[in-house]
Amino acid sequence: MDDQNKNLILATALSFAVILVWFVLFPPPEPEPLPEPQSQSQGETTTADTLAVAPSTAAAPAGTAAEQETRQDALADAPRIDIDTPRLTGSISLLGGRIDDLSLKDYRETNEPDSPIVTLLSPVGTPSAYYALYGWAPGAGLTLEDVPGANTRWTVEAGEQLGIDAPVTLSWTNDKGMTFRRTVAIDDDFMFTVTQSVENGSDATASLAPYGILARHGEPQDLKNFFILHEGVVGMADGELTETDYSDMVDFAIDPREGARAEVIQVAENGWIGFTDHFWMTTLIPDPGSAFKSVAKYDERRDIYQTEAVLPTQTVAAGASASVTTELFAGAKEWETLRDYEQGGVQNFLDSIDWGWFFFLTKPIFWMLHHINLLIGNMGWAIIGLTLIIKAILFPLAYKSYVSMAKMKELQPQMEALKERAGDDRQKLQQGMMELYKKEKVNPAAGCLPILLQIPIFFSLYKVIFVTIELRHAPWFGPFQDLSAPDPTSIINLFGLLPFDNPEPGSIMALIFIGILPLLLGISMWLQQKLNPAPTDPTQQMIFAWMPWVFMFMLGGFASGLVVYWIANNTITFTQQYLIMRSQGYKPDVFGNIKSGFSKKAKTEKK
Incomplete structure (x- = not known):
């Protein structure tokens, strides 16, 4: 064999050996079972602009019959309104108006035909609680009791069940005569549209900022921790993609404005922020062209990971009203679905898939x-x-x-x-x-x-x-x-x-x-x-x-x-x-x- 062929084969062998040895040395580790969280009271803490939600109570280990019972008990803790579409099933809790119960009908946990469908969102009180929460941060002239928060008891004003072309509206009125409404709609796939409004029935001008929060209690139980895959925070801020692992969130500097470890990005026009798993994702998406504050936060006292989209403060005169509409993606990272949303105005939404350094090839x-x-x-x-x-x-x-x-x-x-x-x-x-x-x-x-x-x-x-x-x-x-x-x-x-x-x-x-x-x-x-x-x-x-x-x-x-x-x-x-x-x-x-x-x-x- 001539030298050229020898060198060619040696180069091939060495190149693939480097790749394969790397994969062997750094395989995806088996996920370690999370310890049972400590029992704590369900309260809420606030900062000037955003809300840190309550930790989960003690829960049974994942994957057991006791876990299912615990989930049913948690779902029964508050009245609910059902979610039912061809692709999603779940419910919205009237306690806080949380979207905290969501499963994907098209996907099963394993390849077995009788395997349970994939659960994406879970309420407080279950292992790895994970949910979306909306509200208003109080400004001048208002206190925390004057605005809806994590433990607000909403009532159903319109709609019996959330489905395609069947929105639901929740309402709550404070002691000052201000009425807050939240209308939730959903499309054929995985996109929720959330419209928050306030009617100022008081006799004074009020300032308040609408926000959306995605909260995870502890790291996901099925976290891969594999170098080839990003899991954690994913966001887009005016065309710039940000990816932050859970381990990096723990190392955030403590932001005195947030009261926790946080990273804050001011988005001028277009952006979104959320959590991405291997195949699933939840994302807060303000209207294109809207400025907002994008926050990734870790509360180490309660072991809660959060992403937040805080919109500009609204000044509402007495007798006036204001509303803001945002979107929530909660579902599977399907290429065609994400592409359709991107073409519909969600900037660079396909980049939420981890294409890696070789994106120009992948x-x-x-x-x-x-x-x-x-x-x-x-x-x-x-x-x-x-x-x-x-x-x-x-x-x-x-x-x-x-x-x-x-x-x-x-x-x-x-x-x-x-x-x-x-x-x-x-x-x-x-x-x-x-x-x-x-x-x-x-x-x-x-x-x-x-x-x-x-x-x-x-x-x-x-x-x-x-x-x-x-x-x-x-x-x-x-x-x-x-x-x-x-x-x-x-x-x-x-x-x-x-x-x-x-x-x-x-x-x-x-x-x-x-x-x-x-x-x-x-x-x-x-x-x-x-x-x-x-x-x-x-x-x-x-x-x-x-x-x-x-x-x-x-x-x-x-x-x-x-x-x-x-x-x-x-x-x-x-x-x-x-x-x-x-x-x-x-x-x-x-x-x-x-x-x-x-x-x-x-x-x-x-x-």
Whole structure:
């Protein structure tokens, strides 16, 4: 094997080794169970502008029957008005007017058909309480008792159940004769429209600022803590995206105006702020063109994470009224849904998906994958179709690479003659090789570019498969019913023929008992190697012999969709290289190289 091919394969091996070792060293850890929160009274604390909501009371561990009972008890603590749409179910508490009970009808917790649907929002008194709260911060002439807050008892003024084209209106009147109303509407997907209004029936001018709050009691129980995924605060402020992990919120400086650790951004025209999980998100969205104060806050006394959108103070004369409308997104981060909201005026809403540093690759890769899937109707075949398109785009570079490799093969006899003439004189050998390359118009580095381009594409596709909800529980065929999960087959279940579960992903047993897809990956890499004779150097020969099988085991725990891509990529690459090299007069002897490899192995064992 010539030096160019040796360097090419070594560069490939080292590049992928760096990526794969990183994934192995920093896998997504198993979420640790949260400790039970301490029992506390349900009070409220306030600052000059915003409201810090009450902590959750003692709750049962998550995932138990007791948790369900605790949830039902918490839901029964206050009167409620139901939410029911084709995609959402839940309720609004009349205590504080909180949107604190919301589940997603289209999504289940696991891939099992009888698995519970995903719960997004939960009331105070449940594990990891999570809810939206709206109100007015008092200004000149008003006290906390004069404005609605976390524990205000609202009454239903209009509407019996919140649904599409069926808004509900809540009302509350203070002792001064000021009437506050809150009208909540919802669309076909995940967007709530919240209109807050006040009629000043008092005899004095009042100043007050409308706000919206999203509150989480403690970190999410299913927090991934994986470097490739952002979970925590996500916001947009006049075109600038901000992402803050929960661990970074704990390190905020204490803001005396907020009474807690806080980061405050003044938004001039367009923005939004909320919490993002792996696949779900809640976001406060003031009207486009509106200025507001965007706040990310952590109250360490109560272990509450908050995001807030505080709008400018309204001055309402006696007998006058004022209103403000904002939106609340609470649902799944579906690409099409977010795109539609973005086109409807929510600035850069698609950026709430964690596209990562390679966004210039991940965005178009997902766009292409999504539309191929719409055309084919199967995400597994869509990944293979995407691979074909990527290889077609890179074909001009691949063609030059394989032509260069074929020419290098033709020059092999002349290069061997140069080595004999140069002997141990490395400088003379290098000078002679450069003259030979120049004379024959061969670029020895031409074969490296396609390989180098594959590295960011590989990483970007891994990112797309991991972070986008469209790949979650996406089926292919047979046992492959979730392309975002590792291959579910192994010798333990006779590669999907028996109804046995595989070892837990990430365990030693799972690494040993790999499935069909990793096996095919190893075989495809091994066949690619056999397009060229094995290197004469024993060390290089050993490295190349082991490389396909090492990668096979290392990639065994990756998302099966990524392994499908790499098998398809290897197969297409093998075909392209074989045909192009034959067209240039060089005929790769695949079967001969395989036979030679086994022969060398047998001789080594005899010795």
